[in-house]
Amino acid sequence: MATEGHLSRTSLERVIVTLRITVIGTGYLGATHAACMAELGFDVLGVDIDERKIEQLAAGQLPFHEPGLPELLKKHTASGKLRFTTSFEEAGAWGDVHFIGVGTPQKPGGYGADIRYVDAAALSLAQHITKDALIVGKSTVPVGTARRLACLVQEKHTGPGTIRFAWNPEFLREGFAVKNTISPDRLVIGIEDRDLDAEAILREVYASQLAAETPMIFTDYETAELVKVAANAFLATKISFINAFSEVTEFVGGDIRTLADAIGHDARIGRRFLNAGVGFGGGCLPKDIRALQARVSELGLDRTMRFLTEVDEINLRRRDRVVALTEEILGRLNGATVGILGVAFKPDSDDVRDSPALDVAARLFNAGANVNVYDPQGNANAAKRFPRLNYVDSVPAAVRDAHVVILLTEWQEFKNLHPEDLNGLVANKIIIDGRNVLNVQEWEDADWTIAALGRKFEPSREAIGLNAPV
Numbered sequence: 001m002a003t004e005g006h007l008s009r010t011s012l013e014r015v016i017v018t019l020r021i022t023v024i025g026t027g028y029l030g031a032t033h034a035a036c037m038a039e040l041g042f043d044v045l046g047v048d049i050d051e052r053k054i055e056q057l058a059a060g061q062l063p064f065h066e067p068g069l070p071e072l073l074k075k076h077t078a079s080g081k082l083r084f085t086t087s088f089e090e091a092g093a094w095g096d097v098h099f100i101g102v103g104t105p106q107k108p109g110g111y112g113a114d115i116r117y118v119d120a121a122a123l124s125l126a127q128h129i130t131k132d133a134l135i136v137g138k139s140t141v142p143v144g145t146a147r148r149l150a151c152l153v154q155e156k157h158t159g160p161g162t163i164r165f166a167w168n169p170e171f172l173r174e175g176f177a178v179k180n181t182i183s184p185d186r187l188v189i190g191i192e193d194r195d196l197d198a199e200a201i202l203r204e205v206y207a208s209q210l211a212a213e214t215p216m217i218f219t220d221y222e223t224a225e226l227v228k229v230a231a232n233a234f235l236a237t238k239i240s241f242i243n244a245f246s247e248v249t250e251f252v253g254g255d256i257r258t259l260a261d262a263i264g265h266d267a268r269i270g271r272r273f274l275n276a277g278v279g280f281g282g283g284c285l286p287k288d289i290r291a292l293q294a295r296v297s298e299l300g301l302d303r304t305m306r307f308l309t310e311v312d313e314i315n316l317r318r319r320d321r322v323v324a325l326t327e328e329i330l331g332r333l334n335g336a337t338v339g340i341l342g343v344a345f346k347p348d349s350d351d352v353r354d355s356p357a358l359d360v361a362a363r364l365f366n367a368g369a370n371v372n373v374y375d376p377q378g379n380a381n382a383a384k385r386f387p388r389l390n391y392v393d394s395v396p397a398a399v400r401d402a403h404v405v406i407l408l409t410e411w412q413e414f415k416n417l418h419p420e421d422l423n424g425l426v427a428n429k430i431i432i433d434g435r436n437v438l439n440v441q442e443w444e445d446a447d448w449t450i451a452a453l454g455r456k457f458e459p460s461r462e463a464i465g466l467n468a469p470v
Ligand SMILES: NC(=O)C1=CN([C@@H]2O[C@H](COP(=O)(O)OP(=O)(O)OC[C@H]3O[C@@H](n4cnc5c(N)ncnc54)[C@H](O)[C@@H]3O)[C@@H](O)[C@H]2O)C=CC1
Pocket: 024, 025, 026, 027, 028, 029, 030, 047, 048, 049, 050, 053, 101, 102, 103, 104, 117, 118, 120, 121, 138, 139, 140, 141, 170, 171, 172, 173, 174, 283, 284
C-alpha cells in the first residue's frame, strides 16, 4: 500500500492512493470529525490556533466530554493516523482534503453569525496550499459565504496546485457525535456546477457511508448552506411549538407529555424533539435561528423568518417561568437555598454554551439565592462562565438543606431519582421538574410538592413555605 497522498488533475485519471485529510478547527465538531476520519482509515491532521488544545489533543486527551470519542482519539494518536498541529504551512503542504470546522458564534452585540474565523481559516489555507487540494467547509454559515470564500481562496492562492471547493454542512448532535459522523442520516454537499472532481473526491472520503446507503445529496453552495440552518430552525421550532402548548396546559390544566405523545403518534409529526421543558440551548440552535433571521433581513427579506423571533422568545420565556415558579413557591428568592440538578445544555455533554440550566441558576443567584449546582460533567465549564455558584460533586451535596430542588438537565442519574433518595437531606420536599422526566404521581405519593413544566401547579398550602428562606 502506498502512503503518499495524491490527487491528479483530471477526474478520470485521478488516482487516490491514501487521502490525507486535515481538519481545521478542533472543537466539538472538528475533533470529532478528525478522529472519525482516522477511524475510517484516513491519515488525518487536526489544525487549530489554540496551542493548548492542540497539545492536549496530541497527547490523546479530549478537552470536552463526548461519549465514545476519547477511545478513538487515544487509539489513533497512538497509531499515528491522527496528528495535530498549529501550523497551516504543514497542513497546506501535506493535505489533499481540508475540512474547515472552526466556530461561527453569534456576533458580539448582534444577531448575525461571526464568520471571521471561517474567513481566516480559508485564507490561511489558501496561502499555504502547495499541491492539488479540495477545501470543504463544514461550519454553519450564512447563505452566500461559500460562494464568496470559493472566490477569495482562488484569489489568494498563488502557490502550485489547483484548489477545489465544496460545502458540506454537519448535522451531528453532541452526545451522539461519533455515531452521527460515522453513520449520518444524510450527507449534503454543495459544489460548483459540474465539478466532478470535487464530487469524486468526496465520494471517496465518504465511501464507507455510501456503502451503508447513506443518502448523499449533491447540490449548489446556497442550498447546502440553507439545508443546515433549515434543519436547525425546524428543530428549534418543534421544541418551541410544544413549549408554547406548555404555557396553555400550565394555565388550563393538562399534561404536556400526554399531548406530545398523542400528536407524536402521527407519523407526519413524529414524537422526537417534542420534549417540553426549560427549552433549547447550546452552541447551535439559538445562534443559528438568530443568524438565519439576520441573514435573510440583510437580503431584504425582512418578514420571511420573523416567526423565528417568536420561536426564540417562547424558548427564553421557559427560563423566566422556572425563575418565577421558584419565587412563587418560596415567597422570595433572597436568602433561599436552591439545589440545582444539571447545568449542561443537555445530558451527555459538558457544554454550557447558552445553557438554559446555567441561565436559570445564575438568575436565581443574582436574585439573592444560595445556589448549589451539580452536573455530572458540566460543573467545570459552568464555573468558568459563572464562578460564583456553589458547584458540588453529588446529588446529596446539591440538595442538602435546599428549600427547593430544581432539575434542569435530564441526565440519566437524575431521571433515576426517587423521592426516598432525597428524604432527610432537603429543608422542604419541593421539586421543580424543568425537563418533565420525573413521575409526578410517585413524588406526590411520597408527600413531595412537585411542579413540572407544562402542568398546572396547584400546591397545597401547608406543603409550601414549611421552611421559608431567612
Ligand atoms: N458543536 C456541534 O455539535 C456542531 C457544530 N456545528 C458547527 O460547527 C462549527 C464549529 O462548532 P464547534 O466545534 O461547536 O465550535 P468550538 O468553539 O468547539 O470549536 C471551534 C474551534 O475553532 C478554532 N479556531 C478558530 N479560529 C481558527 C482558525 N483561524 N484556524 C484554526 N482553528 C480556529 C477554535 O480555536 C476552536 O477550537 C460551528 O459553525 C457550528 O455551528 C455544526 C454541527 C454540530
